[in-house]
Amino acid sequence: MSTTKDYRIYPIIFMSFLRVAVSFTLELAIPLYFVGINLNPTIIGIITSGTSMIYLFSPVLLKNIPKKIGIKNSLLISVSGSLIIQIIFQFSLAPWLVYGLLITEGFLIGLFWPVLITSLSILSRSEKVCADESEQDKLINNYNVAWNSGAIFSYLIGTILLFIIELVELVFTLTLIYSIFLLVFTVSFQDPETKESKKEPMITNALKTNCKREKVSFPLFLPLYVIAFYGFLIGSLILLYPLKSEVLNFAVFTTYLLNFFRMTAQTISISKLSTLSIKKLKKLFYFSLPAMLIIFLSLDLFNNIFIFSALFISFGFFGSILYMYSFRLTIYKNIVEDSSKYSSYFETSSGIGFFMSPIIGGFLADINLNFAFYFTAILTLVIIIISLLIRKTVKFE
Numbered sequence: 320m321s322t323t324k325d326y327r328i329y330p331i332i333f334m335s336f337l338r339v340a341v342s343f344t345l346e347l348a349i350p351l352y353f354v355g356i357n358l359n360p361t362i363i364g365i366i367t368s369g370t371s372m373i374y375l376f377s378p379v380l381l382k383n384i385p386k387k388i389g390i391k392n393s394l395l396i397s398v399s400g401s402l403i404i405q406i407i408f409q410f411s412l413a414p415w416l417v418y419g420l421l422i423t424e425g426f427l428i429g430l431f432w433p434v435l436i437t438s439l440s441i442l443s444r445s446e447k448v449c450a451d452e453s454e455q456d457k458l459i460n461n462y463n464v465a466w467n468s469g470a471i472f473s474y475l476i477g478t479i480l481l482f483i484i485e486l487v488e489l490v491f492t493l494t495l496i497y498s499i500f501l502l503v504f505t506v507s508f509q510d511p512e513t514k515e516s517k518k519e520p521m522i523t524n525a526l527k528t529n530c531k532r533e534k535v536s537f538p539l540f541l542p543l544y545v546i547a548f549y550g551f552l553i554g555s556l557i558l559l560y561p562l563k564s565e566v567l568n569f570a571v572f573t574t575y576l577l578n579f580f581r582m583t584a585q586t587i588s589i590s591k592l593s594t595l596s597i598k599k600l601k602k603l604f605y606f607s608l609p610a611m612l613i614i615f616l617s618l619d620l621f622n623n624i625f626i627f628s629a630l631f632i633s634f635g636f637f638g639s640i641l642y643m644y645s646f647r648l649t650i651y652k653n654i655v656e657d658s659s660k661y662s663s664y665f666e667t668s669s670g671i672g673f674f675m676s677p678i679i680g681g682f683l684a685d686i687n688l689n690f691a692f693y694f695t696a697i698l699t700l701v702i703i704i705i706s707l708l709i710r711k712t713v714k715f716e
Contacts, residue, residue, distance in 0.1 A: 339469030364681020369421030374670035377429025397430035467586035474579035481572035542648035550672025584635030619692035
């Protein structure tokens with residue numbers, strides 16, 4: 320799995336796996352718990368937006384911290400703080416305490432994902448990886464499969480646990496266990512800058528040209544609004560489906576089960592998409608948007624669990640196209656400009672979508688659940704129009 324002779328890549332793989340397992344388990348457990356105690360949908364939306372609200376700013380506000388204390392120390396602070404939060408969850412799930420802890424989590428994640436993506440970019444810029452296209456694809460594919468697998472794993476374990484014992488509070492024990500293992504792998508993490516700086520020369524213009532592989536120009540806002548839209552869709556689905564499931568009186572475990580289907584489809588899709596060129600991803604991007612429109616309209620119109628299963632699987636496939644298109648453009652910017660700042664922009668934009676969706680969705684669902692689904696569908700239509708209008712701004716040489 321290692322991409323260089325001396326660097327251990329496996330801590331990055333397992334850290335992304337476990338960090339996602341913690342986040343994805345929580346993002347379903349929290350709304351499920353509050354829906355179960357009949358908390359107002361608007362309040363649920365506000366509480367679940369806590370992490371994303373702070374994550375709008377934390378990657379940018381904290382982007383200089385790794386330069387001062389190092390990449391590994393930044394990750395250790397983030398992971399240790401998250402572990403403390405999981406411990407507190409074992410004793411209390413009072414709504415406003417949970418909100419405060421999720422806000423704190425937003426700061427801590429701001430020291431995790433941008434830093435981990437920066438490490439990935441540093442490895443991508445190493446001489447050996449830049450010189451070998453298969454190594455570039457392998458590095459990106461391993462990272463993306465790892466975090467998608469973390470989501471699959473978390474949803475599968477959540478499904479099994481809630482199928483056996485329908486008690487959402489038990490799910491929070493899983494996040495504590497994942498956080499402990501996450502800390503273990505973070506301790507074994509190697510700082511790529513420290514390691515590489517001893518062996519690698521500075522990146523020359525020739526090496527940058529080789530590393531670019533594709534020559535493409537595009538406006539910076541393109542990958543940012545795509546990932547923000549992707550975050551909005553995910554956030555909407557995670558909040559609205561549990562509310563609809565409660566109305567239809569579905570078993571609690573089905574929420575984790577359908578998201579397991581979604582993430583399985585997304586992981587398989589991303590493993591295939593990782594090797595595609597940006598040019599091909601652009602073409603697929605324009606097919607994925609109408610599909611998302613149909614999916615959200617169907618989620619409102621139908622009430623059958625088997626249809627929902629098919630829709631969640633479809634969401635996983637088409638959502639992966641949105642993510643990979645934005646992700647590849649972001650990595651491209653980092654490599655070409657020899658910078659890590661676009662990682663922060665990427666994560667902040669993602670946070671905008673995740674922050675807005677539960678607040679808007681919760682408010683509309685409090686009025687009428689159908690309105691929330693229709694709003695997401697209308698937003699998708701707007702994104703389709705904008706994307707068509709700016710399609711010629713992406714140019715390939």
